[in-house]
Amino acid sequence: xxxxxxxxxxxxxxxxxxxxxxxxxxxxxxxxxxxxxxxxxxxxxxxxxxxxxxxxxxxxxxxxxxxxxxxxxxxxxxxxxxxxxxxxxxxxxxxxxxxxxxxxxxxxxxxxxxxxxxxxxxxxxxxxxxxxxxxxxxxxxxxxxxxxxxxxxxxxxxxxxxxxxxxxxxxxxxxxxxxxxxxxxxxxxxxxxxxxxxxxxxxxxxxxxxxxxxxxxxxxxxxxxxxxxxxxxxxxxxxxxxxxxxxxxxxxxxxxxxxxxxxxxxxxxxxxxxxxxxxxxxxxxxxxxxxxxxxxxxxxxxxxxxxxxxxxxxxxxxxxxxxxxxxxxxxxxxxxxxxxxxxxxxxxxxxxxxxxxxxxxxxxxxxxxxxxxxxxxxxxxxxxxxxxxxxxxxxxxxxxxxxxxxxxxxxxxxxxxxxxxxxxxxxxxxxxxxxxxxxxxxxxxxxxxxxxxxxxxxxxxxxxxxxxxxxxxxxxxxxxxxxxxxxxxxxxxxxxxxxxxxxxxxxxxxxxxxxxxxxxxxxxxxxxxxxxxxxxxxxxxxxxxxxxxxxxxxxxxxxxxxxxxxxxxxxxxxxxxxxxxxxxxxxxxxxxxxxxxxxxxxxxxxxxxxxxxxxxxxxxxxxxxxxxxxxxxxxxxxxxxxxxxxxxxxxxxxxxxxxxxxxxxxxxxxxxxxxxxxxxxxxxxxxxxxxxxxxxxxxxxxxxxxxxxxxxxxxxxxxxxxxxxxxxxxxxxxxxxxxxxxxxxxxxxxxxxxxxxxxxxxxxxxxxxxxxxxxxxxxxxxxxxxxxxxxxxxxxxxxxxxxxxxxxxxxxxxxxxxxxxxxxxxxxxxxxxxxxxxxxxxxxxxxxxxxxxxxxxxxxx
Amino acid sequence: xxxxxxxxxxxxxxxxxxxxxxxxxxxxxxxxxxxxxxxxxxxxxxxxxxxxxxxxxxxxxxxxxxxxxxxxxxx
Numbered sequence: 026x027x028x029x030x031x032x033x034x035x036x037x038x039x040x041x042x043x044x045x046x047x048x049x050x051x052x053x054x055x056x057x058x059x060x061x062x063x064x065x066x067x068x069x070x071x072x073x074x075x076x077x078x079x080x081x082x083x084x085x086x087x088x089x090x091x092x093x094x095x096x097x098x099x100x101x102x103x104x105x106x107x108x109x110x111x112x113x114x115x116x117x118x119x120x121x122x123x124x125x126x127x128x129x130x131x132x133x134x135x136x137x138x139x140x141x142x143x144x145x146x147x148x149x150x151x152x153x154x155x156x157x158x159x160x161x162x163x164x165x166x167x168x169x170x171x172x173x174x175x176x177x178x179x180x181x182x183x184x185x186x187x188x189x190x191x192x193x194x195x196x197x198x199x200x201x202x203x204x205x206x207x208x209x210x211x212x213x214x215x216x217x218x219x220x221x222x223x224x225x226x227x228x229x230x231x232x233x234x235x236x237x238x239x240x241x242x243x244x245x246x247x248x249x250x251x252x253x254x255x256x257x258x259x260x261x262x263x264x265x266x267x268x269x270x271x272x273x274x275x276x277x278x279x280x281x282x283x284x285x286x287x288x289x290x291x292x293x294x295x296x297x298x299x300x301x302x303x304x305x306x307x308x309x310x311x312x313x314x315x316x317x318x319x320x321x322x323x324x325x326x327x328x329x330x331x332x333x334x335x336x337x338x339x340x341x342x343x344x345x346x347x348x349x350x351x352x353x354x355x356x357x358x359x360x361x362x363x364x365x366x367x368x369x370x371x372x373x374x375x376x377x378x379x380x381x382x383x384x385x386x387x388x389x390x391x392x393x394x395x396x397x398x399x400x401x402x403x404x405x406x407x408x409x410x411x412x413x414x415x416x417x418x419x420x421x422x423x424x425x426x427x428x429x430x431x432x433x434x435x436x437x438x439x440x441x442x443x444x445x446x447x448x449x450x451x452x453x454x455x456x457x458x459x460x461x462x463x464x465x466x467x468x469x470x471x472x473x474x475x476x477x478x479x480x481x482x483x484x485x486x487x488x489x490x491x492x493x494x495x496x497x498x499x500x501x502x503x504x505x506x507x508x509x510x511x512x513x514x515x516x517x518x519x520x521x522x523x524x525x526x527x528x529x530x531x532x533x534x535x536x537x538x539x540x541x542x543x544x545x546x547x548x549x550x551x552x553x554x555x556x557x558x559x560x561x562x563x564x565x566x567x568x569x570x571x572x573x574x575x576x577x578x579x580x581x582x583x584x585x586x587x588x589x590x591x592x593x594x595x596x597x598x599x600x601x602x603x604x605x606x607x608x609x610x611x612x613x614x615x616x617x618x619x620x621x622x623x624x625x626x627x628x629x630x631x632x633x634x635x636x637x638x639x640x641x642x643x644x645x646x647x648x649x650x651x652x653x654x655x656x657x658x659x660x661x662x663x664x665x666x667x668x669x670x671x672x673x674x675x676x677x678x679x680x681x682x683x684x685x686x687x688x689x690x691x692x693x694x695x696x697x698x699x700x701x702x703x704x705x706x707x708x709x710x711x712x713x714x715x716x717x718x719x720x721x722x723x724x725x726x727x728x729x730x731x732x733x734x735x736x737x738x739x740x741x742x743x744x745x746x747x748x749x750x751x752x753x754x755x756x757x758x759x760x761x762x763x764x765x766x767x768x769x770x771x772x773x774x775x776x777x778x779x780x781x782x783x784x785x786x787x788x789x790x791x792x793x794x795x796x797x798x799x800x801x802x803x804x805x806x807x808x809x810x811x812x813x814x815x816x817x818x819x820x821x822x823x824x825x826x827x828x829x830x831x832x833x834x835x836x837x838x839x840x841x842x843x844x845x846x847x848x849x850x851x852x853x854x855x856x857x858x859x860x861x862x863x864x865x866x867x868x869x870x871x872x873x874x875x876x877x878x879x880x881x882x883x884x885x886x
Numbered sequence: 887x888x889x890x891x892x893x894x895x896x897x898x899x900x901x902x903x904x905x906x907x908x909x910x911x912x913x914x915x916x917x918x919x920x921x922x923x924x925x926x927x928x929x930x931x932x933x934x935x936x937x938x939x940x941x942x943x944x945x946x947x948x949x950x951x952x953x954x955x956x957x958x959x960x961x
Contacts, residue, residue, distance in 0.1 A: 032915065032917070032919070033916070033918055034918050417919060440926060443922075443923050443927045443930060444930070451934070500930075503934075533955060534953075536952040538950045539948045539949040541948075545889070546888045546889065546892070550935075551942070558951040559950050559951055559952070560947060560949065564949075568938070572941075575933065575937055576934070624940060627940040627941060627943055627944065628940065631944060638946060
């Protein structure tokens with residue numbers, strides 16, 4: 026574990042670097058570094074607002090292009106045109122050149138105008154079409170009214186004009202048909218015809234009735250097809266109405282009311298010939314409009330389809346370009362504004378890679394001015410960079426969900442790769458369920474690529490943790506074999522160590538007890554003879570409880586050892602002497618002792634020596650309550666040893682409490698006495714290869730004297746994002762309080778955390794009992810039925826059992842076991858050593874950016 | 887076949903596996919991950935087996951059941 030090598034054990038070494046880049050290639054450099062994804066840039070213009078920065082203009086322009094692209098997307102969605110999505114794993118777009126971006130901007134500008142125009146004319150045409158359609162309906166419907174009305178016109182006339190006309194005249198009048206055509210105007214009855222939306226009809230009618238005091242005759246009919254309003258794109262049901270009324274003023278009033286109610290009024294001729302002509306004309310125009318409309322739509326669709334082919338790629342390009350300019354905005358200029366200066370964190374191991382990338386970009390651009398990368402020394406806390414791969418990613422994520430490890434402290438994810446799934450398996454242990462889970466996780470890994478595209482959230486989550494599931498399943502297979510449980514049944518892999526002691530005259534139904542066969546012991550896992558016995562739980566509970574304590578003790582001891590490694594790595598010997606050693610002694614003298622006792626008690630054949638085995642729980646309790654006294658002895662010399670251990674543990678408490686704070690105070694006072702003062706509150710930085718101080722060029726090989734007239738010695742922007750405040754003054758009271766809290770917490774946690782591991786027993790008991798119950802309630806109850814009913818019942822029973830097994834025992838129980846194991850990892854283990862005071866390394870990386878950008882969700886394949 | 891001393895045999899086997907894991911882990915960036923994971927896995931599994939074995943070495947109670955069928959009582 027060489028410290029310089031990147032491994033999962035600690036977060037990577039980070040360096041603060043300064044980059045001097047010629048102004049012309051700033052964009053290219055940022056693009057190259059963005060593809061590389063290894064540099065986290067610092068903001069050097071913290072005091073300038075977003076609007077005052079250098080490249081705001083470019084970003085605005087790109088924002089506009091992005092808006093246009095989104096507009097196209099909106100149009101495409103409206104027209105139901107499929108979008109060719111970007112598969113980021115397959116196609117990786119090279120960073121665009123400035124020309125390409127300009128071209129793209131122009132093109133999208135042109136396309137926007139075109140699409141906009143097309144849309145506008147389409148809308149106008151559509152409106153025209155709707156109008157014509159409405160008119161046609163009015164003509165048709167109103168014509169119907171007229172035809173019906175004309176049949177009765179004489180009656181109307183007779184009743185209005187000629188009160189005493191003879192009834193017979195009616196017959197004669199019918200023969201003089203031409204007269205009929207002019208009849209309405211002759212009667213001074215006018216009419217208004219139009220269209221109104223159906224839900225307004227009632228109100229419309231009421232208003233008309235009230236304002237005209239009933240002096241109207243209204244006729245209406247429904248248009249069977251809904252008409253689409255082109256502006257809102259909503260289908261509206263409408264009615265045709267024809268209102269007959271007497272007198273010009275009233276008609277004008279009707280018109281006004283109709284307009285205010287949102288009705289469309291159409292001109293309908295009373296004369297049926299004219300009306301026929303009108304209908305013909307309307308039909309012809311409607312045809313024309315429809316033709317033009319179809320053409321327009323086809324053109325628009327063709328245009329959008331073509332855009333759809335490359336829209337995603339454009340979107341990606343624009344997003345990258347915008348990120349590049351946003352990054353450039355973080356940079357600073359030198360005095361002549363010829364060189365860009367950037368600062369950022371990068372992994373020390375990748376410095377060479379970054380340097381060659383810079384070199385490549387400079388060479389490609391054919392610039393004579395080299396780009397310079399300069400490592401600088403700083404007392405700022407570097408970000409935590411934990412490199413992951415496909416397998417470790419999910420494990421790292423569950424640790425990061427709790428917090429970000431301090432820079433270079435032991436990464437809790439490394440042991441968690443095993444301990445987290447293993448503790449899960451201790452709770453989940455069932456061979457059958459484990460194999461189903463194993464198959465599922467293997468399937469997810471085998472079909473990794475196709476399944477990656479599934480966007481269903483719940484599945485995506487399980488898919489993300491597929492490697493965790495795999496390790497969990499493998500360990501569950503093992504623990505299932507250990508517990509000898511497969512779907513609540515047992516396997517008889519080896520000979521049992523028990524045989525039944527059958528007394529003479531034994532009959533079926535009488536109780537039998539087992540006896541040991543010989544010195545042979547069941548070699549692997551739990552003896553199957555225990556399965557289904559009356560005192561099965563008595564035995565397994567004791568076994569599982571003790572196992573929980575032993576596993577918990579091992580887990581916590583192991584975790585506690587990491588605090589030693591941390592102290593050694595950070596060169597804080599006082600943490601070893603003042604925290605680790607007393608803590609370890611305290612923990613071991615109580616719980617280490619308990620574990621030793623458990624194992625010792627197992628190793629003694631109590632029946633052979635004819636003694637009563639003492640209860641360990643009481644032993645531990647009375648070790649505190651009445652030290653020096655014992656009810657039953659576990660081994661000779663137990664009482665004095667326990668008193669000694671108790672004293673040893675008690676003595677650790679003051680050491681834990683006082684050693685570290687007093688040592689720190691002594692160290693501080695000594696430094697003061699020698700005349701040293703605390704480092705200034707501000708972060709102070711000096712270039713690594715400052716020639717004034719060292720007199721020799723650093724290993725970085727910084728070319729001499731290009732553009733660094735005194736620049737680069739100090740960091741630009743000293744006081745932004747200061748994350749390490751409070752480093753300044755030493756305050757004894759603070760340290761003391763901190764240590765008191767730590768001591769109390771540690772001592773209490775030793776007890777409560779050990780108890781907390783009993784959840785391993787509780788959950789595995791619950792899982793096992795639940796699967797027994799499920800078996801008995803479903804398949805177990807049907808399996809001895811015979812005949813046709815038996816067959817049906819077994820089939821039903823099986824499906825019930827199988828699906829409930831999957832849903833309840835694997836999914837739900839698995840989830841609960843996982844949460845408990847997560848807690849053991851987060852709280853019980855990590856509290857022993859991890860500080861979690863780091864901040865995450867977030868490099869400029871196009872790959873992650875494209876993957877995580879919310880705005881790109883629609884464009885990703 | 888399996889007596890009380892088996893735990894030590896198991897210990898030797900697991901220790902050998904741990905040594906093998908240390909030396910046979912693939913070189914490169916993930917060597918630490920391989921080593922740590924394999925060794926912790928072996929030790930965890932051994933610990934569980936050890937506990938299970940020890941719990942049955944000198945049992946204090948015997949299995950008891952009353953639904954044994956005559957065919958199986960003498961097995």
